[in-house]
Amino acid sequence: MKPTVETLARRIREKGYRLTRQRQIVLEELAKVDSHPRADQIYQMVRRRIPNISFGTIYRNLKTLQELGLLSELQYGHKSARFDANIGAHQHFMCRVCDKVVDVDEDFGLDVNVPGLKRLGYEVEEYRLQLLGLCPTCKKKEST
Amino acid sequence: MKPTVETLARRIREKGYRLTRQRQIVLEELAKVDSHPRADQIYQMVRRRIPNISFGTIYRNLKTLQELGLLSELQYGHKSARFDANIGAHQHFMCRVCDKVVDVDEDFGLDVNVPGLKRLGYEVEEYRLQLLGLCPTCKKKEST
DNA sequence: CTCGATGCAAAGTGTTTGCAGTACG
DNA sequence: CGTACTGCAAACACTTTGCATCGAG
Numbered sequence: 001m002k003p004t005v006e007t008l009a010r011r012i013r014e015k016g017y018r019l020t021r022q023r024q025i026v027l028e029e030l031a032k033v034d035s036h037p038r039a040d041q042i043y044q045m046v047r048r049r050i051p052n053i054s055f056g057t058i059y060r061n062l063k064t065l066q067e068l069g070l071l072s073e074l075q076y077g078h079k080s081a082r083f084d085a086n087i088g089a090h091q092h093f094m095c096r097v098c099d100k101v102v103d104v105d106e107d108f109g110l111d112v113n114v115p116g117l118k119r120l121g122y123e124v125e126e127y128r129l130q131l132l133g134l135c136p137t138c139k140k141k142e143s144t
Numbered sequence: 145m146k147p148t149v150e151t152l153a154r155r156i157r158e159k160g161y162r163l164t165r166q167r168q169i170v171l172e173e174l175a176k177v178d179s180h181p182r183a184d185q186i187y188q189m190v191r192r193r194i195p196n197i198s199f200g201t202i203y204r205n206l207k208t209l210q211e212l213g214l215l216s217e218l219q220y221g222h223k224s225a226r227f228d229a230n231i232g233a234h235q236h237f238m239c240r241v242c243d244k245v246v247d248v249d250e251d252f253g254l255d256v257n258v259p260g261l262k263r264l265g266y267e268v269e270e271y272r273l274q275l276l277g278l279c280p281t282c283k284k285k286e287s288t
Numbered sequence: 289c290t291c292g293a294t295g296c297a298a299a300g301t302g303t304t305t306g307c308a309g310t311a312c313g
Numbered sequence: 314c315g316t317a318c319t320g321c322a323a324a325c326a327c328t329t330t331g332c333a334t335c336g337a338g
Contacts, residue, residue: 018312018317039302054320059303061318075221079328080302093261093268102266106258112275114250117237121280122246124237128274131256136265162292162337183327198295203328205293223303224327 008070017064025049026061030071031085036092036101038080074101076130093131097138104131152214161208169193170205174215175229180236180245182224218245220274235273241282248275 008027009019017023029045030037037045043058062083065071074082076094086103093102112124134142152171153163161167173189174181181189187202206227209215218226220238230247237246256268278286 020312020318057319073221075219077217077219093266096269102261104258104261106260108254110252110254114248116250117248121283122237123278123283124275125277127276130272131268132271133269134267139265139267164293164337201294
């Protein structure tokens with residue numbers, strides 16, 4: 001599943017990009033966690049390995065890696081975007097109290113071919129499903 | 145469906161808020177359209193009736209009316225939020241080219257009781273479905 | 289009258305960008 | 314070596330906030 005550095009480098013090179021130390025480490029750090037961190041959290045994570053990396057580089061690389069299909073950006077009704085290196089098709093659950101995001105691999109077998117839309121000439125290409133509710137921790141606190 | 149001014153006033157009063165001219169007109173203007181406008185578009189719409197209204201007032205009222213459950217905010221992966229006075233349960237289609245948002249009233253009969261989440265103690269309370277694709281206009285342009 | 293709401297402008301927040309120097313391939 | 318990338322800081326876009334004043338109830 002996880003591409004080797006060589007595969008990665010080739011893939012990046014093909015599009016005219018370069019595999020810099022910064023770019024590689026941004027992706028590595030994001031791939032390590034499943035917490036869907038925000039840009040500032042990724043900045044902190046990467047800074048442990050490249051102390052003088054800048055926010056500009058973080059944002060530029062997050063964007064580039066997205067173009068390359070190596071990560072995706074989540075925008076779930078909150079000010080700042082969150083990032084996810086899990087690029088397989090999956091949905092997300094988000095806790096309405098603590099904002100924690102959890103991957104949901106379930107296949108919902110959704111038929112997005114809405115007749116009404118189709119008739120009007122709309123073409124649905126993909127869907128994103130957000131499940132909202134309480135995580136176990138916040139559920140416990142709530143019942144107090 | 146559409147509440148009278150009196151009903152609205154009472155509902156707002158109950159929570160300790162006041163029905164000001166500004167607040168009423170923000171809601172009226174949003175209810176007129178189904179285009180899910182951004183805050184700056186709402187500002188322009190309201191400014192035709194209250195020429196010296198400020199952005200602060202627009203944002204404060206959009207927030208207050210949201211708390212009152214009279215409108216909702218959409219955040220679909222773009223910088224600025226969009227607003228919707230249609231408060232019935234419905235989903236949204238968004239064109240990936242022109243960003244147009246269309247209401248989809250279809251009931252998808254989705255079972256969000258994901259066994260894996262349930263087992264771990266997560267509680268799903270609601271879901272939001274985003275359909276993404278091409279609107280008729282952009283579809284036509286695309287095939288050129 | 290009282291206290292919540294307004295208009296204005298200034299301050300935030302998260303993200304993007306211009307530039308001169310750096311380093312990948 | 315050429316050109317994409319970096320660090321830095323300044324610029325941006327959108328939203329929030331402090332304050333004096335206004336006006337709904």
